[in-house]
Amino acid sequence: MSNVEKILSDPVGETATLAPKPKITAEGAGIRFGSIVAVEDFTTVIREREFVSIIGPSGCGKSTLLYAIAGFLKTTSGVLKVDGKPIVKPGPDRGIVFQEFVLFPWRTVLRNITLGPEIAGLPRAEAEERARKWIRLTGLGGFENAYPATLSGGMKQRVAIARALTCEPDILLLDEPFGALDVQTKNYVMKDLQDLWIAASKTILMVTHSVQEATLMADRVLILGARPSRIVADVRIDLPHPRDPLDQRLGRYRQEVTEILSAEVDRAMKGERGQ
Ligand SMILES: Nc1ncnc2c1ncn2[C@@H]1O[C@H](COP(=O)(O)OP(=O)(O)OP(=O)(O)O)[C@@H](O)[C@H]1O
Numbered sequence: 001m002s003n004v005e006k007i008l009s010d011p012v013g014e015t016a017t018l019a020p021k022p023k024i025t026a027e028g029a030g031i032r033f034g035s036i037v038a039v040e041d042f043t044t045v046i047r048e049r050e051f052v053s054i055i056g057p058s059g060c061g062k063s064t065l066l067y068a069i070a071g072f073l074k075t076t077s078g079v080l081k082v083d084g085k086p087i088v089k090p091g092p093d094r095g096i097v098f099q100e101f102v103l104f105p106w107r108t109v110l111r112n113i114t115l116g117p118e119i120a121g122l123p124r125a126e127a128e129e130r131a132r133k134w135i136r137l138t139g140l141g142g143f144e145n146a147y148p149a150t151l152s153g154g155m156k157q158r159v160a161i162a163r164a165l166t167c168e169p170d171i172l173l174l175d176e177p178f179g180a181l182d183v184q185t186k187n188y189v190m191k192d193l194q195d196l197w198i199a200a201s202k203t204i205l206m207v208t209h210s211v212q213e214a215t216l217m218a219d220r221v222l223i224l225g226a227r228p229s230r231i232v233a234d235v236r237i238d239l240p241h242p243r244d245p246l247d248q249r250l251g252r253y254r255q256e257v258t259e260i261l262s263a264e265v266d267r268a269m270k271g272e273r274g275q
Pocket of ligand 1: 064
């Protein structure tokens with residue numbers, strides 16, 4: 001039995017037959033840049049509506065993996081699939097949100113959010129209707145005509161999230177989405193994202209450096225090892241959503257993830273110093 005077959009036969013819900021369908025499948029995926037092996041033998045199954053977080057030492061290949069799933073990069077070995085089909089290019093089934101918001105300063109909030117559907121060729125009225133739904137759901141109502149320069153960091157990130165969701169992707173890919181936010185704003189946006197995920201039934205894959213973010217939001221935390229990155233642990237956070245950051249049960253998960261991650265960061269640092 002291959003690794004992927006083993007994972008597919010491993011029940012996620014009460015029984016294998018009731019478990020949600022696989023959404024993203026990685027079968028021995030590897031990505032190299034010349035002589036640099038960024039990702040090696042990445043194998044996992046992410047099911048429909050799962051919220052999975054990827055964490056690992058700096059430079060271990062987290063963003064590279066996310067970009068390959070987005071279709072911006074190709075695997076150099078193995079395969080990455082969405083809905084059972086190999087990923088060959090970006091598609092409207094996957095929306096991506098970056099740490100640095102990447103908003104267009106000359107477009108209003110509404111026009112930033114309608115951009116995806118407009119590029120996809122949707123008539124303006126339909127693009128606006130969709131955008132207004134996500135403006136409402138991300139708490140941006142009343143700011144439709146504001147320009148990015150007049151928004152706070154948290155609001156800019158909500159615009160970026162609404163923009164990704166307006167194309168109605170099944171999968172939301174988040175690359176350190178809270179990295180540029182201050183602590184208070186981050187807590188608000190994290191709470192909103194949890195509510196949004198529950199309401200919108202998306203599959204979410206989030207890259208983060210923060211054990212706190214990963215354990216608060218995700219159903220599973222994939223811990224990558226020092227480069228070339230493989231999964232060294234797949235920790236299931238068995239707590240209902242939405243979660244309260246002060247829930248003491250989260251503390252145990254934070255400790256478990258921190259211990260595994262610290263060992264990998266140690267290994268990565270020693271590797272870099274040639275020890
Ligand atoms: N376009 C590229 N060309 C060459 N090397 C690259 C390229 N993109 C990434 N790399 C290398 O691949 C490795 C993984 O990079 P990546 O950005 O995916 O790591 P990361 O885990 O997301 O890092 P961080 O946590 O610091 O953001 C690094 O060694 C990086 O230098």
